[in-house]
Amino acid sequence: MSNSNSHATGSPYAPQTAAETAAMLDVVGADDLESLFDVPESVAFDGEFGIDARSERATRREVAGLLSRNADLTEFLGRGHYDHYVPSVVDDLAGRSEFLTSYTQYQPEVAQGFLQALFEFQSMLVELTGLDVANCSMYDDATALGEAATLSQRVRSVSGDRILVPEHLREGKRAVLSNYAEGPDLTVESYPMTDGVADVPALADGIGDDTAMVYAESPTVRGVIEERLGAIGDLAHDHDALFCLGSDPIALSLLERPADVGADVVVGDAASLGTGTAYGFGLGMFVTREEYLRQVPGRLVGASEDAADRRAYTLTLQTREQHIRKERATSNICTNQAWVALRTAMHAAWLGPDGLVDLAEDCVTRARDLADRLDDIIGVTAPIHGRHHFREFLAHTDQPASAIVADLAADGFAVHAVDDHLVQVCVTETTTDATDEFVAAFREVAK
Secondary structure, three states: OOOOOOOOOOOOOOOOOHHHHHHHHHHHOOOOHHHHOOOOOOOOOOOOOOOOOOOHHHHHHHHHHHHOOOOOOEEOOOOOOOOOOOOHHHHHHHOOHHHHOOOOOOOHHHOHHHHHHHHHHHHHHHHHHOOOEEOOOEOOHHHHHHHHHHHHOOOOOOOOOEEEEEOOOOHHHHHHHHHHHHOOOOEEEEEOEEOOEEOHHHHHHHOOOOEEEEEEEOOOOOOEOOOOHHHHHHHHHHOOOEEEEEEOHHHHOOOOOHHHHOOOEEEEEHHHOOOOOOOOOOOEEEEEOHHHHHHOOOOOEEEEEOOOOOEEEEEOOHHHOHHHHHHHOOOOOOOOOHHHHHHHHHHHHHHHHHHHHHHHHHHHHHHHHHHHHHHOOOOEEOOOOOOOEOOEEEEEEOOOHHHHHHHHHHOOEEOEEEEOOEEEEEOOOOOHHHHHHHHHHHHHHOO
């Protein structure tokens, strides 16, 4: 269907005429469209892809050959990315077209099924944390932490500008938080940790009335279960600061509820359920107290009734959002990860309360048992922290950690090198069957 106002070679989605385009370029002082973009010549498209045409069959064979060159490693990796078994029912149901093709619900009244699923996702997080309000809009755990920091600046009872985070914090998460902190002129500082957990006396010395938020994790990035969350929460509240806790849904099913240790905000990555290891792709979790309801970033699904007194779901408090309030919005979060939240809710529902607790208990026992086996190897001490662990732990090796990692990779196993003589090992139900071979390989490379 032609459009007289469209470019002759353009699309109906870019309807400007040549005259309109020239007028706009004149206003901004540009000679042509290309001058609006700074694309290095080395990566600029010159009209040729340089790829020989192939049949579909030949293309599949070529791609399969390229993929076969990848190293086939059994991954005992963690540090924020966890490979839990995702039941086939999640893929089957989440792949339905009404879910898979759904985007942000700008017309929520026509997406009742999806909104109900998101409402269930929020309800699960509320039950796991003991807090009042959960949303379904954070990209990942790092952006959720950044949003918690900026929320502290919108809470009237908080007047400080310092954000205190644990010394052991994933570098990427710290970097994202620093980006969020730059706009409102927040200062991000670290407090010490000892034996894998927070050094509470040192935190007490470092906290002050200029502190806006204290962040702690359980499990920590090293897999250690933080034992003094209540004391950390008390310190934060004594100085009129928010207490933000980082965790994940599986751990929360077993550990003490954040509400019971004074948490004001709970953040983390909920994608440990529903997606498996996605190498950077996540689902931010954000749960808080009802008194901060109007300051929560992103989207929130609520339940109401329609004109016929039937239960109906809707997006509530949309005036917080950037597409309505523009610069006065609480956040510029837009795409809402709804499909990933749907998968997490499906996985949690499939497990049920008992299954979720069983999975969490296995995360403790598997890590403990594997650490005990590695500790029996000459030249290896595991875990280095004499505390309870969840999924993962650190081991000290007499051999350089870089050599251990490289030699294990040659044997088909992947672990993290954390320091010169520290490696981090994570075990879940997807790698349990490979632990015998892993321990045998570790014994050989540790000699």
